Amino acid sequence: MLYGLSVRLQTNDFADIEATRKLAVDLENNFEAAQSAGCILCAFAHHAHAEESVIFPPSARTANALITDLIKDHHELTRRELEIGQSARALLRLRTPEERVAAGVRVNQLANDLIGVYVVHMNREEAELVPAMREHFTDQEQLAMQGTIIAQFPPDRLMALLGWMLPALNVTELSELLAGVRQMAPPPLMNAVTELCDARVDPSRWTAVKLRVGL
Numbered sequence: 001m002l003y004g005l006s007v008r009l010q011t012n013d014f015a016d017i018e019a020t021r022k023l024a025v026d027l028e029n030n031f032e033a034a035q036s037a038g039c040i041l042c043a044f045a046h047h048a049h050a051e052e053s054v055i056f057p058p059s060a061r062t063a064n065a066l067i068t069d070l071i072k073d074h075h076e077l078t079r080r081e082l083e084i085g086q087s088a089r090a091l092l093r094l095r096t097p098e099e100r101v102a103a104g105v106r107v108n109q110l111a112n113d114l115i116g117v118y119v120v121h122m123n124r125e126e127a128e129l130v131p132a133m134r135e136h137f138t139d140q141e142q143l144a145m146q147g148t149i150i151a152q153f154p155p156d157r158l159m160a161l162l163g164w165m166l167p168a169l170n171v172t173e174l175s176e177l178l179a180g181v182r183q184m185a186p187p188p189l190m191n192a193v194t195e196l197c198d199a200r201v202d203p204s205r206w207t208a209v210k211l212r213v214g215l
């Protein structure tokens with residue numbers, strides 16, 4: 001999603017007001033105000049909410065200093081996301097294409113800064129929080145946390161997030177996910193997920209997954 005945001009911003013023609021208006025809609029950072037279930041910054045904001053409500057409270061019992069740092073990061077990320085959304089909206093009020101192009105450069109810079117901070121944050125969660133969770137929680141407890149996070153999503157937001165996630169998985173990860181969904185989820189959800197894979201996953205990777213899972 002971070003790299004997708006980068007590509008989206010760097011290929012946007014800020015002189016084109018309609019394309020830029022659509023971009024600003026997708027840069028909304030608040031799900032409640034969003035006009036699009038696929039809004040990019042909303043999903044980033046959800047990252048912090050899901051972790052702080054489900055994962056961090058039990059993890060803080062054994063890794064309090066780490067969790068304090070990660071929450072500080074989330075506040076910093078939220079501040080940066082808000083600034084990007086506000087800058088994109090302010091850009092729409094500019095009168096000339098030249099002014100928008102100049103302001104677009106600034107939005108790109110803000111997004112690059114966000115991406116840098118975000119990647120460092122995610123690496124730290126992978127390198128420090130994940131091993132701590134593996135040490136202190138059983139597989140069942142971690143699966144229960146995952147289930148709680150997924151259950152928090154309204155269906156349209158879940159599908160929008162899966163639209164980002166499914167094309168980013170490798171063949172083994174996607175095969176395991178599809179096998180799990182087929183086993184646990186009702187058939188309409190399985191159909192929706194396979195349709196999303198048809199539309200979004202690289203065709204050669206998707207063909208390999210179908211073969212492996214027997215779809």
Ligand SMILES: [Fe+2]
Binds near residue numbers: 047048070074
């Ligand atoms: Fe986080």
